[in-house]
Every structure is written in structure tokens, then in C-alpha cells.
Amino acid sequence: MTTTTPGVSGTSRQTSPQQPTAPGQDPAPDTEAAPPEMSGLTRRLATLDRLVELGEGRVDQELMDDAAALLGRAGDRLRLSGDHTIVALAGGTGSGKSSLFNAVCGLELSPTGLRRPMTSSAHACVWGLDGAGPLLDWLEIEKRHRYARASALDQTDGAEGAGSLQGLILLDLPDHDSVRSEQVAEVDRYVGVADLLIWVLDPQKYADFAVHRRYLEPLAGHDGISLIVLNQVDRLAPEEIDECVKDLRRLLEAEGLRAPRILTSSAKSGAGIEDFRDVIADTVAARRARTRRLIADMDRLIQRFEGAFGSVEPPTAVDDKRAAALVEALVDAAGISAVAEAMESAYALRALDYVGWPLARLVARLRSDPLRRMRLGELRDELRAAFTTPVNAQQAHVDNALQDVTEDVVRDLPPSWRRSVREAGRSHAEALPETLGAALRAVVPSFNQVPGWWWAVRIWQYLLLVVAAISVVWLGAIAAFAGLKLAHAPTRLLGEAGVAPYAALVLVCVLGLGLLTALAARNTIALTSVKHSERMEQQMREGVASAARELVIAPVEQELAVYARFRDQAGHAIRDVAP
Template sequence: MTTTTTAAQEQEQDSGAGPGLTARLEGLQRLVDLGSGRIDPGLLADTAALLERAGQRLGLSGEHTVVTLAGGTGSGKSSLFNAICGLNLSPVGVRRPMTSKAHACVWGLDGAGPLLDWLDVDKRHRYARAGALEPDGSGGPAGSLQGLVLIDLPDHDSIAEMHRAEVDRFVSVADLLVWVVDPQKYADAALHRDYIVPYARHAGVTVIVLNQVDRLQPEEVGDCVSDLRRLLEAEGLAEPRIVTTSTVVDGGIADLRAVLVETVAARRARIERLSADVDRLVGRFAGYAAAAEPPAMIGERRAAELVDALTDAAGVPAVAEAMESAYELRAEDYVGWPVARLAARLRSDPLRKMRLTELREELRGAFTGPVGAQQGDVDTALHGVTDEVTAGLPEDWARAVRAASRSHAADLPEALGDSLKDVLPEFNQVPRWWWLIKTWQYFLVLVSVLSLVWIALLVAYGVAGLSDDPPALVGDAGLIPYVAVLLGCVLGMGALTSSACRNVVALSSARHGERMEEQMRERIAEVAEERVLYPVADELRTYARFRDEANALLNDA
């Protein structure tokens, strides 16, 4: 692009042109970069081809102007070519076709070689003219054609496909297009359908030559030109330049030579041609840039709905509820009254015990295994997430934004699982107060056991008289009621402690579940931002830049 920039800037500085061609070519390059993989690949390919062609043409001789003479069979373009050159260089005849290869005549060879190589003109059909001034066809000087590269093309309506391809190739790269028509076939449908209409935007670099006017009466020439002008304007060629010529009349090509002299002297044709190419191509981008300002990101309400849906898809409420149950079961091992647990085990049947154990292990293991969401649930959560932001976008960009929202859909289940596992606490972590309660409960159990032993000794020694001189603490049967009261108090204290702790655990487990659910939701929100919201926002920013670039180019067109 450096060569393109430098060459175009030099031309623009010389002429004081309006919107710079360089800036417009750079704008087109940005459109290609931004639209790649998002909009019509055919349009992007055509744009890339134009950028390449522009860079190549602007990197070649700016002192030369490439002018093509194109037309149908019998229009006399080869005769015009020879008349302008002053030599019989191109074959002339009436059989179809006559010219089979492009012929080139160059005024000023310095720097023209690389240009002719780029045009792919066969070296056998390259000719050169020298001299500052050339005759105007009537014997007098008319100006210099220095820098002119005149190309005589095969017939555009040739029955040979390769001739048509040759015409199409040169028409796409010439600096000035000269279409030669004759009075009988100036309304030729093939010419107008395939070239005039598609290149209607190139009016500034198009000249229509009505040749062989010597076949008309003087009063008929004006009528023929008027009808041709009307036809061209109806086809979109604004203010068409029409020149009448005849190669058999003295001075019959003077007007055409004057146009060529003026064009060569201005050295603006290649810039104007490329500008016309840009204008023609930029119009095709109009459908990909909506007038309305695009949104910057998905709205807060819709983002919250997405987080809610992903939260449900990941099963967060069920996980939080299971955590509460596991928290309570885990707490029972620490704050429950051991005596009551022992009694419950003695009363429970084996089947109930097995089910309880299975449930306990399932709840305990729920947080140590993999946690994730099903792909179908994730796809459901993503459905319609971009409906609001794509409502006013062109369909191609709306499709690109929707694709961005699903760009990480395949790895979202695993990402959600990983985010939840990072939040879940280690199962072997227990609050300190549980250990204090457990220590207290087992102390009470110890006191209860000691109380039972004491009562047993009192019965043995104080009641049964197993010893004649027992210690006072085990020999006085009157202590039995007091020790029994102590045992009852200890057992009641243990049961009361267990009941109070269960109430505290129930409240703590609810708060614990709510806290964990909130933390899991926060992590899911982070995943949603990273894997869904940010890609959509990036795509919307890309579209906004594309829209600004396209509108800027459209406004300059």
C-alpha cells in the first residue's frame, strides 16, 4: 500500500483533487479487513482485486495514459487506431473478427515497458512513435501525444471467447475507455448491456466515438448524436462525451485527437479511472451499513436473563440445596448428641441405614466430582440472546453477531463446571465451633458413663454389701438419687445442646447455601461475560467501525 499511497498523493497534489484516492483505497482495505468472514465473499474478493490492481497501476508510470479503442465488428476502431498512429499498424478488414490480439502504440517509451508488461501486450504487437508534435489530420500541429498508450482491442462481439476475454481484461484496467460505434449499430444491445450499463459510473473516463459519420448526410449527424446521447443518459451515463469521427475525411479525427491530447496532458486519467472504480465498488457496500447507530453491547436486562438461564443450566439452585443438606448432615456428625445417634442406630433397620448412608455419601460426593451443564441446556440459554442488538443490523452482520454469541458454546458447559468447582469449599473443612461442641458432647458422654459406673458401684457396695468397709463415695446408698439426678441432667444437657445446635445449623446452612449460590452466580456471570457478552460486544464494535468506514466512503462517492 506504500507505493499506492505515494503515487496517488503525488497525483492529488498536482491537481488539487477532492477526497484523496489514497484515503479511499485505505478505507476499502479496512472494509476488507473488518468484513472478512462476515459479508459477501464475492464483494470482498472484488475489493481485494481492485486494491491489488490500484496498487500495481499506481506503482507504474504516471507519465503514460492507457487508452483503449473498443467496439464491435465493422465499427472501424482499427482504422481509427491506424489514423491516430499515422501508420497501418492494426489489420483492417470486414471479416469477423479481424483484430485477434491487442495492439499497442506508445508515444514515449521511457518507463512504458513495465506498464506494457503489466498490460500483458504481446511484444510482437507493441509499436512506438516519437516526436513532440503530431499532425491533427489536416496538416497542422495539434499538440503532443507524448505519454499516450493507445490500445486497439479485438471485437467485443467476436464469436471467439478468447477475444471477449481480452476485451474484458483491458476494459477493467484502462485509464480511458473509448467505445467506437457506427451509425448502423450504435444501439447494439450487447455493447450497452455488457459494458455501457455496468460502467455507467465511469462517465468521466469514457468517450463514445460515433465513427463513419461520412456515411450520413450532414443534417443526419446531429439527429444520430442526439439519439445516441438520449440512449446513453437513459442507461445512467451522466453527461456522456460523444465525438464524431471519420477516417476517410480530412480532419475527421481532429476532435478525438483533441480529447486524447487533453487527457494525456492532464495526466489525471488513471486517478479518475481508479476513483470511478472505487465509486462503483463502494456502492455495493451500502447494503451492509445500516443508517441507525448500532448498539454497543447486549442490554443489562438481557444479560441478566442470560446469567439466570446459565445458572439454571448449570443446576446452581439444586447444587445450593444439596450443599445445605450436606452441610446439615456433616454438622450432625459434630454437634449431634452421640447417645441419640447410638440409640437411633440401634432402632433403625438395615435398609434405612443403607439408604441414609447412600444419601449421605451422594451428598458428600456431589461437590468433589465434576460439575457442569448439559450442552442442550446451554444452547437453550443462548437462544435469542442477541435478538435485541441485531434487530436493526444488516442480515450478514446480524448473522455474524449471532455467531459470536455462540463462538464458545461448545466449551461453555466445561467452563461453567470449572467456575462452580472453584467456588465449592473443601468438604473436610468444618467450623471451629463444631469441634468445640463435639468436644463438649463427648465430655458429657464421659460424665454420663462415669455417672452410670458410680451408680453401679453404689448398688454393689452400698446396697448389696459386697464389702464390709467400702469408701464413702461408693458405700453410701443414699447417694444414688443424687447421682441419678446428675446423670439425668447430663443426658438432658446433651440433648438440649444437640437440639439448640441443630437449630443454629439449620439457620447457618440456609445462609451458607444462599452465600454459595450468590458466589456461583457471580462466577457464572464472569463466564457469561467472557464467553458470550464480550465476543458479542467485540463484533458490534467491529460492525460500528465497518459502518463508519462504509458511510464515509459512500458520502465521498
């Protein structure tokens, strides 16, 4: 950084370079903003940060990028010196901004002339070096274009006095109408970060469409940190100056600047230079330009969020009708009714294998009924597939159900939020079949499970069968001993023919009791199999409803909650910044 001081004769001399404050050095304490302004800036920063967090991936990406960039720039600027105010002189070729720059500095630091472009890179003159180094590095001012102003004329006993420029970083920007695109981009960058913008216009081109449309019109709302200087008024008669100022004010007000500040000056004659310097000195002394610039930028950006939310109060939950329709669609897609019917048939067939009359089962085996074996095999294969693999849900059916569940809740939402809510409803679509299969497997009992009463009936049937067998043997013994006289009977129960009716009665009773037991068991099975399948179906439905709640409805309601918070934050922020 080159330190320059005016000599006694008014010419300049150059001393040895001084090192700027190193990047990373702690900046001087920030005394720029009055507490109310800093409080307003802090509130806006917090609000904008929440809007970016809530709107990321949901709101227009360009708006999100601009908001994130502004937050980053604000954070950088607030971490750097608050004792310095960045004032940028901007203007077109021949407007005389470099002459004004030199007039304020008191030295010929920036080249002047009509050659296009004259100022090829930004020049900076600094009053007060402490803490300025990191700020100049952030501004990316080339070291050969940095100047330190340390004259006794600018300070009073080392302290800031009336009209002091201590803490000023004055920038002379390249011409905004330069033929070189990189210089125009440099102007755009500095216009976006300067604490105070001074637009230098000349009487001939003060209504230039380029500067008004490209810079002044977009900066509407930045009245507090903008100053318009009509330079080179030495070329005009006094009455022409007033006419130019009135016309310029009319243009600026039409472009949205509510109370534009306009000064007139002439670097050639010196007219208005002292007033111009006093305005800069007052701005630097107040140390509020940085905060006001950031507040103006945030207010302008926050207003762009107005189109990102709707005026209708959003729903907070999926209504019961839509939730029930989703569950029914998933139940149908998972084939739960078919599984329940298969469970009922399998339950009945397996139960008959246990509680049926053994003689009837023996006859059935002797008859070798292929349809029964095939039906039982199909049922077992079907159930085994349902219990051990993901549900083969009909994807089209599932897709329709996932779309239908969000239709009512997104009706009054902006397009971007409609998309995000629908995407939330489909966020677990791939995991849904496996989850439904797990819900079914958790409910359906194992094939090896056998109710206790089946075993009791089976044992009872076999006991009856044993008694029947004994009765048959008894009758055979009576026939052999009493009828055929094959041998002497060991007991009267085997040797007397009169006992045969009793043995036959026992056999008939046992067979009848067995058949009655089988009939009663069959009726019981018919009732219990229906209840069993209904219970299984209800439990499977509850599992599907739980999966639908967890994987579909909950994400949709969470997204609606995010939108509600975003809408509330954005609405309050826009009302706060409304003029």
C-alpha cells in the same frame, strides 16, 4: 518491444527490438494526480479497506470479493508507472477502431478489415519506454504486439511539448462482439483496468444493444474517463452527423452518463483525427486519468454497500432484562438449585455426624437406618459428579437461551448482520458446559473441609460423655461398697449411700446438657445449612453470570460494535460519493 519510426517517405521501417523495463524496476516518480485527487483516492482506499476488514464473513461475499479485487488492482496500478496513461480503444467489428489506432500511431501497426474477428489480441503502442515494461507485463500484452513510438514528431527536444503523447500506452482491443469467448473475456479485462476508455461506434451500429447494455450502461459514473467516438462519419451527410450525435447523446444520458463526451471522426478522410489526437494528448499531459479511473471504480463499488446496513441506529449492548434471562436459563440448565439443595442436605447430614449427641449416633448405628445411608451416599455421588465433571446442561434449554438473548438487538439489523450477531452469541456454545462446571467447582468447598465450631462441639460432647461415664462408674462403686458391702470403701464418696443422689444428679445433668447441646447444634445447623446453601447458590450464580458475560454477551456486543463501525464507515463513504 518493436521500435518503429516513420520514414521520410511516410513508409515504416523496423529496427532492432529494444528491451522493456524489467519487472520489479522502480517506476518513475508519480506526478499524475493533483494533490486533492490523490488525497481523495487515498481516503477512498482507506475507507474501502476498512469496509472489507469489517464486513469480511458478514456481508455478501460477492461484494467482498469485488472490493478485495478492486483494492488489489488499485494497489498494483498505483505501484506501477504514474507517468504513463493507459488508453484503450474498444469497439465492435467494423467500427474502425484499429484504423483510429493506426491513425494516432501514424503507422499501420494493427490489422484492419471487415473479417470477424480482425484484432485477435490486444496491441499496444507506447510513447516513452522508461517504466513502461512492468506496466505492459501487468497488462499481459504479448511482446510481439508491443510497439514503441519514438519519433521526433512526438517530442520537442526530448521534453514534452504541446500535443505530445509522451507517456501514452494506446491499446487496440479485440472486438467486443467477437464470436470467440476468450477474446470477449480479454476485452472485459482491459475495460476493467484502462485509465481512459474510448468507445468507437459506427453510424450503423451506434445503438447496438450489446455494447450499451454490457459496457456503457455499467460504466455510468465513469464520464470523466470515458470518451465516445462516432467513427466513419464520411458515410454520412453533415446534417445526418448532427442527428446521429444527438440520438447517441440521448441514449447515453438515458443510461446514466451525465455528461458524455462525443467526438466524430473518419480514419478514411482524416476528419476529426487531429481533434481526437488532441483529446488523448491533453489526457496524457494531465496525468490524472489513472486516479480518476480508480476513484470512479471505488465510488461505484462503495455505493453497492448501501444495502449492507440498516437505517436504524443499532443497539450497542444486550439489555439487562435479556442478560438476566440468559443467566437464569443457564442457571436452570446447570441445575444450580438442585446442587444447592444437595449441598444443604449434605451439609446438615455431615454436621450431625460431628455435633450430634454421641449416644444418639450410637443408637442410630445400632438401628442401622438404610434410608439415611442411602440418602447421604446419593448426595455425595451427586455432589461429586457436579464438582468434578462438566455441567450436564440441557442443550435445548441452552440453545433457546442463546437465541433469545439476541432477538431484541438484531431486530433492526440487515439479514447478514442478524446472522453474524446470532453466530457470535453461539460462538462458544460448546465450551459453555465446561465453563459452567468450572464456575461451580470454583465455588463449592471440598468434602474434607470441616468448620471449626463442629470440632468444638464434638469435643464438648465427648467431654460430657466422659463425665457421664464417670458418673455411672461412681454410682456403681457406691452400690458395690455401700449397698452390697463387697469391700471396704477407700473413700467416703464411694462408701456412703447418701452420696448416690449427688452422683445421679451429675449423671442426669451431664446427659441433659448433652441433649441440650445436641438440640442447640441441630437448630444451628438448620439455620447455617440454609445460609450456606444460599451463599453457595449466590456464588454459583455469579460464576454463571460471569461465564455468560464472557462467552455470550461480550461476543454479541463486540459484533454489534463491528456493525456500528461498518455502518458508520459505509454511511460516510456513500454520502461522500453521492452525486
